[in-house]
Amino acid sequence: MAVLNMLIEHNPEQVWQVLSDGWAYAEWVTGTRNIRDVDDRWPEPGARIHYTVGAGPWTFDDVTTVRLAEPGRLLELEAHAGRLGSARVSIELLDWGEGRTVVILDEHPLTGPSARWHSVPLDAALRLRNRRMMRSLARVVRERHHGRPLGVVQPS
Secondary structure (H helix, E strand, O other): OEEEEEOOOOOOOHHHHHOOHHHHHHHHHHOOOEEEEEOOOOOOOOOOEEEEEEEOOEEEEEEEEEEEEEEEEEEEEEOOOHHOOOOEEEEEEEEOOOOOOOEEEEEEEEEEHHHHHHHHHHHHHHHHHHHHHHHHHHHOOOOHOOOOOOEOOOOO
């Protein structure tokens, strides 16, 4: 399983502010080139972010849909990746006291080749990508709330 935990030195409300800003996803979601549109209802269930993803000259347009949201605590998304299929992405926020949040990121392939070929090497690749993504999320939260303590405990 591609599950990652990170302690961010900001409270859950501050982390949620970044998660609930669909336009900010290009700042922290690894591989996202740009956000083309965000539904006005983001992050309510059914709302979508329309984005361009890719590496080098290879890009494609797709969407991520909110499947479940509990403001300040949980965001579950279905991220589409063209012919690669889709993935379930769960981001849980746990208040860890003293203005800190444990962020639990859990990503699993749902459809397409990634789901059919789900394996230990795929999980390892997701873990590397998600480690970078979590560090970027922490950076964006820190930049938005620069008056709060800086610092991030490395993901486990």
